Amino acid sequence: MGQDGTSTDVVQVQDVTRSFGDLQAVAGVSLRIAPGETYGLLGPNGAGKTTTISMIAGLLEPDSGTVQLCGEPMGPRHTKIRSRLGLVPQDLALYPDLKGRENLNYFGALQNLRGKELRARVDEVLEVVGLADRAKDPVKEYSGGMKRRLNIAAGLLHRPALLILDEPTVGVDPQSRNAILESVEALSGEGMAVLYTTHYMEEAERLCDRIGIIDSGRVQAEGTRDELIHLVGELDQVRMDGTGDLTAATDALQQVPGVQRVDPVGGGLVCAVADAPVHLAAIVTAASAHLELSDVEITRPDLEQVFLHLTGKELRD
Amino acid sequence: MRALLTMTAVDLRRRLRDKSVLIFSLAVPLALMTVLNLLLGGVSEGDLEPVDLAVSSDADDQLAGVVVDALASTGIVDVTVTDSDDPHADVGAGSADLGMVVPSGFTAALTSGEPAPVQFVMGDGAGLSGQVLVTVAQGVVEQLRGASVAAVAAGAAGLEPDRASQLAQQVLDAQAQVQLTQGEASSEQLSTGGMLIAGQAGLFLMFTVGFGVLGLIAEREEGTLVRLRSMPVRSSTIVAAKALTAFVLGVVATGVLLTVGSVLFDVDFGAVPAVAVLVVAAVLAATSLTFVVVRLARTAEQANVVQSIIALVLGMSGGAFFPITATGLVGTIVDLNPIAAFTRGLGITSGGGGLDAIGLPVAIMLGFAAVCLLLSRLIPNRGVAA
Known part of the structure; x- marks a missing residue:
């Protein structure tokens, strides 16, 4: 892995900035992605995700800072290196009047694939996204999910070193979404670096080896899921419903090792604890001494809570 | 590429x-x-239509003949000339497209500087060709009038009749150098x-x-x-x-x-x-x-x-x-x-x-x-x- 900035990193983004007039969209973003790594870039709308992706994809020139793909400079003027990039834009980038296979033939040809190699790659990616049997149909006859899958296939044709997936599952049915996520997992397993943006936290938790949370044009935090949760100090929550002496139960729970806070909620109590499964037995024992418990529930912090903690916004804002 | x-x-x-x-x-x-x-x-295109021209004039009037000949040989309108006693009637009956009435004593009037109005009768079929012929006729009459005036002026100045006649002819020849030819408005x-x-x-x-x-x-x-x-x-x-x-x-x-x-x-x-x-x-x-x-x-x-x-x-x-x-x-x-x-x-x-x-x-x-x-x-x- 290249988390420390080794020469094996597929992408190296170093302190890039970009402004549009008075608006500074990106105020110094740095990130690295290693081969086989899936990096999730999460942020609320207007956080600078799209501008960052545009600079990584070579569509925009940074005002300052550098972007390197496979060790070579990346930007609007660097044409050849783009053959190592596969971009799956958020908006569908397909010709609806062309057939599925014709779309792929066209994009493959522009990626310098020819003849048998092109045909083989087209067949292969059609299988990967599950559209082999609809390849001869015009794209305008596809469902939304099928278009999304073909959109991804077009980015995979040339086996890019980096695949950028910008919210690839927006508006797709659960079946297509699952197919897309499985495809991404398979690609990552084959050694492809993936930069993934999404508004669905469960996708990020399932797919991403590391996650960067971006807001106000800066990466506010970066790491694995557990690292991020630990970083922001989020605690497990143990909720206990029951009847009895809540005050005495609170006093008893505050003596249990690991319990950092006890709050009354509704007719029960909620304990904030560092590692709930480890301390659960002691917590229930202490509470049972003063309460007749009717329900116990553990809630572990997730990325949604981390995101809210870091940005003050819901991910879907 | x-x-x-x-x-x-x-x-x-x-x-x-x-x-x-x-x-x-x-x-x-x-x-x-x-x-x-x-x-x-x-x-707006096409050649000028042929015209049947009914002419009433004195048979022995020289300059009337010149006018008729000029109309018959413009080169741009195909003119069929017929003598007529009453061009008005011929045009009205449709047997002619255009009628021309040359007054009696036309030559004498021109040579003496007297007015000699030539009348035209336009029929329904005369069209643009008829208008062209009228214009040509007016031009010819003016030429003749110029030549006649020159001859009269020469006589009044005391020139010999032969010399006066030569001057008149020179005027006519000079006018004749301006010819009508059919052409395109622009190449x-x-x-x-x-x-x-x-x-x-x-x-x-x-x-x-x-x-x-x-x-x-x-x-x-x-x-x-x-x-x-x-x-x-x-x-x-x-x-x-x-x-x-x-x-x-x-x-x-x-x-x-x-x-x-x-x-x-x-x-x-x-x-x-x-x-x-x-x-x-x-x-x-x-x-x-x-x-x-x-x-x-x-x-x-x-x-x-x-x-x-x-x-x-x-x-x-x-x-x-x-x-x-x-x-x-x-x-x-x-x-x-x-x-x-x-x-x-x-x-x-x-x-x-x-x-x-x-x-x-x-x-x-x-x-x-x-x-x-x-x-x-x-x-x-x-x-x-x-």
Whole structure:
């Protein structure tokens, strides 16, 4: 892995900035992605995700800072290196009047694939996204999910070193979404670096080896899921419903090792604890001494809570 | 180069597949040509119609004979002269198109300086030919009056009759040097049918090339421009592919329109190489204009509106719907219109002109292209940047 900035990193983004007039969209973003790594870039709308992706994809020139793909400079003027990039834009980038296979033939040809190699790659990616049997149909006859899958296939044709997936599952049915996520997992397993943006936290938790949370044009935090949760100090929550002496139960729970806070909620109590499964037995024992418990529930912090903690916004804002 | 050809080939395939280019570039202009030719084709062209002229004059009146001979030999109107006792009646009965009454004592009156009014009776069938003959007759009478006045003046000045007669003859000879000949208003003038074919081809060329370059905006709206720009293809290649698509569509559509139009409406546009050069120059001018439109428009809808307005203005002022004649500043502006230049160039080639004769219209069209390309670089981009 290249988390420390080794020469094996597929992408190296170093302190890039970009402004549009008075608006500074990106105020110094740095990130690295290693081969086989899936990096999730999460942020609320207007956080600078799209501008960052545009600079990584070579569509925009940074005002300052550098972007390197496979060790070579990346930007609007660097044409050849783009053959190592596969971009799956958020908006569908397909010709609806062309057939599925014709779309792929066209994009493959522009990626310098020819003849048998092109045909083989087209067949292969059609299988990967599950559209082999609809390849001869015009794209305008596809469902939304099928278009999304073909959109991804077009980015995979040339086996890019980096695949950028910008919210690839927006508006797709659960079946297509699952197919897309499985495809991404398979690609990552084959050694492809993936930069993934999404508004669905469960996708990020399932797919991403590391996650960067971006807001106000800066990466506010970066790491694995557990690292991020630990970083922001989020605690497990143990909720206990029951009847009895809540005050005495609170006093008893505050003596249990690991319990950092006890709050009354509704007719029960909620304990904030560092590692709930480890301390659960002691917590229930202490509470049972003063309460007749009717329900116990553990809630572990997730990325949604981390995101809210870091940005003050819901991910879907 | 391979990417350029690949993109152009796919663009052309898409354009042909959706059939809109076939409709707007071929079917509609051909239909319009047909309708406009039916409406305007017979109105303003063709030879002057023959005229039956009934003449009443004294048989032994010399100068009356001169007038009649002058009308019979204008060279532009085929005149059949018949003697008549009553031209009014003949014209009224339809046996003559035009009647001429030369007063008795016509020669004597002219030579003495007395008024000698010649009367004309215009029939329904006289038309433009009749008006031409009346004008010619008036001119001849004025010539005769001038010669007679010269003779009378010479006599009054005491010259010998023979010398006075010579002077009068000199006056007549001098007048005779001004002759009527049928000719074209301009060596660059197409027939009405040819004008409409050329104008319609030029007008719809403006729409046809829009299927190419304006496709850049459609690519942006379809989202495919972002994907293309993320590929190992230069931005200039993307733009060039659109321009090449426009060029191919423009050349083919205009070539087909001129060919089909010339066959359907019996118009000969002249030497193929010269016509081909004109077509290429016109397509370049039209294509370059779309680069300006791409800069001005934010959406495909805006681009189509702007393109349509420009096409109609250039088309109408270029003679796409009816022949345009203008002088002064307006005339100069019209002359710089690429469609007008294209039409004028075809007029030259249809009149027998070759490559060496079409330099000016070609220069105008290429100059227009150069100005548009320059403008497209200077105008701030409001729409799509490839």
